[in-house]
């Protein structure tokens with residue numbers, strides 16, 4: 586009985602740490618944009634309760650608030666249309682208790698070439714598609730680089746890694762002859778163990794009426 590109470594106490598304290606999970610959603614969900622493109626960002630909370638504020642740091646300003654200082658929308662969701670170079674920066678959601686979501690780097694280069702790559706981590710074993718696009722022309726041959734080394738030149742301007750592994754994690758950029766080079770974007774790969782744990786946690790969450798789960802039970 587005493588053991589059960591102790592379990593509940595530790596479960597409750599863990600639950601208070603895991604509440605207020607928030608996700609920063611980005612649509613379209615990539616990290617590089619042409620000037621003139623538009624993008625929508627929003628903070629999405631499991632409980633849809635706590636008031637989240639979408640903020641950004643750019644080279645010019647820090648902790649600027651969505652809807653007030655930049656973009657069109659409320660504090661927790663904004664659309665930027667059109668994007669300009671100065672919208673490049675790091676974006677995140679923050680609660681009044683200073684809890685924060687993962688942050689996302691958004692890049693709007695001065696040049697006319699972008700690398701389209703996933704903004705969220707890719708699961709190990711999943712496919713990864715990289716596209717190199719120029720503002721002035723489609724499906725042009727492009728060279729792809731990882732961590733500064735040439736991976737290869739693709740006639741159609743896109744490259745697919747069928748099953749990503751941890752070693753594919755890194756800094757990617759691309760290049761289109763006579764059009765220029767894209768900025769670099771970091772691509773992270775989530776290990777399969779993490780996916781397994783997430784599945785187990787989700788499964789156990791379903792069995793708890795509260796919908797919250799402590800990692801200790803996994």
Ligand SMILES: *[C@@H]1O[C@H](CO)[C@@H](O)[C@H](O)[C@H]1NC(C)=O
Nearest residue numbers: 610611613614615703704705
């Ligand atoms: C991101 O976009 C790709 C293709 O545009 C889509 O397949 C994927 O489900 C999206 N991911 C999220 C988390 O929205």
Ligand SMILES: *[C@@H]1O[C@H](CO)[C@@H](O)[C@H](O)[C@H]1NC(C)=O
Nearest residue numbers: 641642647648675676677688
């Ligand atoms: C934003 O800028 C502030 C002030 O320089 C800094 O403390 C904070 O860590 C930055 N946030 C992110 C997510 O980079």
Ligand SMILES: *[C@@H]1O[C@H](CO)[C@@H](O)[C@H](O)[C@H]1NC(C)=O
Nearest residue numbers: 675688689690691770771772
């Ligand atoms: C965002 O960009 C900064 C500076 O280029 C880098 O240090 C950081 O790791 C990037 N973060 C993500 C999530 O890619």
Ligand SMILES: *[C@@H]1O[C@H](CO)[C@@H](O)[C@H](O)[C@H]1NC(C)=O
Nearest residue numbers: 727728760761762763765766
């Ligand atoms: C990369 O870009 C440079 C100039 O921006 C160009 O001279 C070179 O040919 C390009 N390489 C490829 C493979 O596109």
